[in-house]
Amino acid sequence: MTIETLIWLIPLPPLLAFFFIILFAHRSNRLSHSIAVGAALLSWLGSMIVFFTAIQVEHLGEHPFSSQIAWLPLGDTWLEIGVLIDPLSAVTLFFVAWTVLMIFLYSVGYHNFGQPKGEHDRPGLPPHGAAITDVHSHTHKVPSIEPMYARFFAFIGLFAFGMYTLVVSDNLLTLFVGWEIMGLCSYLLIGFWYGKTSARAAMIKAFLTTRVGDVFMLLGIVYLYSATGTLNYREIFYNPETLQDLAETSSGFLGLSIAGLIGILLFIGTVGKSAQWPLHVWLPDAMEGPTPVSAMIHAATMVSAGVYLVIRIFPLLSAGMEYGEPTTAMTVVAFIGTFTALFAATIAVAQNDIKRVLAYSTISQLGYMVAAVGIGAYVAATFHLFTHAFFKALLFLGSGSVIHGMEHGVLHTGRHIDPNDMYNMGGLRKKLPVTFITFLIGGFALAGFPIVTAGFWSKDEILADAFGHGHLIVFLVLALSALITAFYTMRQISLTFLGKPRTKVAEHAVESKWTMTAPLVILAFFAISAGWVGLPGWITAGALPNWFHEFVGGTLLEHPEAVEFNIIPVLTSMVVAVGGLGLGAWVYRHVQAGESDPLEKALGPVHKLLKNKYYFDELYDYLFVRPAYWMAAVFTSVLIDRKLIDGILHWFAYVTGVIGNSLRDYFDKPVVNGFGDFVGESTKRIGVWFRAIQTGRIQQYMILALISMVFFSGVFYYFFFLVP
Structure with missing residues (x-):
């Protein structure tokens, strides 16, 4: 089997698993998860073979693995689709394969496989637990298995297929197919517990918000095809003549070149999918889905796909760049990313739901990557995408383990409190030791703890690029965002794991099963080691090359130069990480049960503003949702349908009635009926005469x-x- 054939086959196992579970295996929970995990394992194995083969190829960027087939006839030619593994898709395939496999395995334990069915459990609602009787005739409440267990594994299988398809595609069309498959799956999985009103609202919100970006992205794809006659990456992004033509031809819109306008249209797709401001509102509400869904959406697949897209189209965004000055499209990208990084980080500070903190953290970190692309830090953006996938998947799965342990405490004590609220936790380091250690590693990686964690190296490279190329505003804003990130990360760790339990539920929390903790340990390893592949020269004294920079940089036509060492961004990275962690530990070191958030008093009304997410949900409700309802309920239903359309129909009915009455009174009765009566009467009279x-x-x-x-x-x- 050739390596190209293997690449074609990588997305196939999860798709087959989806159909097999839906059609045949859905009645057996064991068979369903065995098929799903087995499919994820096969795709992981294929991905690892492809990855390790790819890194051994010299100049892979110039000679990637690729294969095409004719798909759709276009008159005298064909639209071709195919697969491509270049340095960018190789590293993306690596972290996608690992995180997807870990999430599939984790889901077995998360959905309580092997536990009894709950007496009151219903499809569409989270399991409420089951009552069991021990040998001493004592009744206990224990976690119960998810009622729609097989359905869940079928859906995440389809989700994985969409992401693998997106990664290995060699063109924007099949990338968009995988993109939309993930959009559908996010809708199905965010609303997995559709019996909850909040889950139904969240899935609709996610679907509609991301559709806004997708419409503009589709316009960009159509425009690009009309301008170039192809959607193939190599024929566009690796073709200097095509890029120059696109950069020099005006689009006729706001002074943008065709390259700039297409780049912005495609980037709006990233804004929607990666939840960048102003289309960020769907991501925190997506926490309504099961935690493995949160990990897949927020770490491994969906939001990473948006950043992957903007990195992939970097040659288009940067087309026409002269003397290192960013293009208009790059400036737009840099502004959105930089603003989002700070904006979301400030909101995360005031959230109490353990998963919502991570959701806003994800938005902020994605802003980091987008900002890096906007300032031309191509390799740094890819590096942070690579490391972030591991430590953010670890944090989400770790939060799920915490919630799982808290739910056990809820069942044990019978006290119905919110198991997601960090103020109901505390002291869990002793109850959940494996979860605590791995969560600590993930949190420190997110904060960018110096030297030890992968997050430090990828964040430092972005800050170094911003500082080295003179983007001081971007540098300062991202540094402030990193400080706030470290602060809310330590706040989360302190409220969840440190101190003493603040509720009886926390006192009875238990560690999760091995199927949940084993993925945490593996991801924790990558949260540390993933940064080793991109160590800069100043730490290795030039003894080791920066492998990641050399490898991924080969994706571009011109290999980007590594930024020169400067002590200022390095010290900044260290100070904001350690300072933020230390400040968070100091502020939240002694939070007792029933106490309010220490920041609430310090920030006053600003804290309320942050807790309410700058009231963007309310603003969008006022600007878009209510007008949409008014358009539907009043304008369309009442004014258009009932008054205009029904009015026209009623007018036609009235006029028709008038005409009908006139015809009846002035033609039918005197003419038609009169002539008929005349013939009848005449016949009758003749008959009377002849009868004589x-x-x-x-x-x-x-x-x-x-x-x-x-x-x-x-x-x-x-x-x-x-x-x-």
Whole structure:
């Protein structure tokens, strides 16, 4: 089997698993998860073979693995689709394969496989637990298995297929197919517990918000095809003549070149999918889905796909860049990313839901990557995408383990409190030791703890690029964002794991099963080691090359130069990480049960503003949702449908009635009926007259016959003999 054939096959196992579970295996939970995990394992194995083969190829960027087939006939030619593994898709395939496999395995334990069914559990609602009786006839409440267990594994299988398809595609069209498959799956999985009103609202919100970006992205794809006649990456992004033509030709819109306008249209797709401001509002509400869904959406697949897209189209965004000055499109990208990084980080500070903190953290970190692309830090953006996938998947799965342990405490104590609220936790480091250690590693990686964690190296490279290329505003804003990130990360760790339990539920929390903790340990390893592949020269004293920079940089036509060492961004990275962690530990070191958030008093009304997410949900509700409802309920239903359309129909009905009445009164009755009556009456009168001669006397009939014979004989004689 050639490596190209293997690449074609990588997305296939999860797709087959989806169909097999839906059609045949859905009645068996064990068979369903075995098929799903087995499919993820096969795709992981294929991905690892492809990755390790790819890194051994010299100049892979110039000679990537690729294969095409003719798909759709276009007159005298064909639209070709195919697969491509270049340095960018190789490293993306690596972290996608690992995180997807870990999430699939984790889901087995998260959905309580092997536990009894709950008496009151219903499809579409989270399991409520089951009552069991021990050998001493004591009844206990224990976690119960998810009622839609097989359905969940089928959906995440389809989700994985969409992401693998997106990664290995060699063109924007099949990338968009994988993109939309993930959009559908996010809708299905965010609303997995569709019996909850909040889950239904969240899935609709996610679907509609991301569709806004997708429409603009599709416009960009159509425009690009009309301008170049192809959607193939190599034919566009690796073709200097094509890029130059696109950069030098005006689009006629706001002074943008065709390259700039197409780049911005495609980037709006990233804004929607990666939840960048102002389309960020769907991501925190996506926490309504099960935690493995949160990990897949927020770390491994969906939001990473948006950043992957903007990194992939970097040659288009940067087309026409002269003397290192960013293009208009790059400036737009840099502004959105930089603003989002700070904006989301400030909101995360005031959230109490353990998963919502991570959701806003994800938005902020994605802003980091987008900002890096905007300032031209191509390799740094890819590096942070690579490391972030591991430590953010670790944090989400770790939060799920915490919630799982808290739910056990809820069942044990019978106290119905929010198991997601960090103020109901505390002291869990002793109850969940594996979860605590791995979460600590993930949190420190997110904060960018110096030297030890992968997050430090990728963040430092972005800050170094921003500082080295003179983007001081971007540098300062991202440094402030990193400080706030470290602060809220330590706040989360302190409230969840440190101190003493603040509720009885936290006192009875238990560690999760091995199927949940084993993925945490593996991801924790990558949260540390993933940064080793991109160590800069200043730490290795030039003894080791920066492998990641050399490898991924080969994706571009011109290999980007590594930024020169400067002590300022390095010290900044260290200070903001350690300072933020230390400040968070100090502020939240002694939070007791029933106490309010220490920041609430310090920040006053600003804290309320942050806790309410700058009131963006309310603003969008006022600007878009209510007008949409008004358009539907009043304008469309009442004014257009009932008054205008129904009014026209009623007017036609009235006019038709008037015309009908007129025809009846002035034509039907006097003319049609009159003529009919005349014929009928005349016939009747003739009948009455003829009836007078019908006497029944044969003598009269013979006389009449004789008279008639004489009469007709006379007429005959006259016409035939007398008339000449």
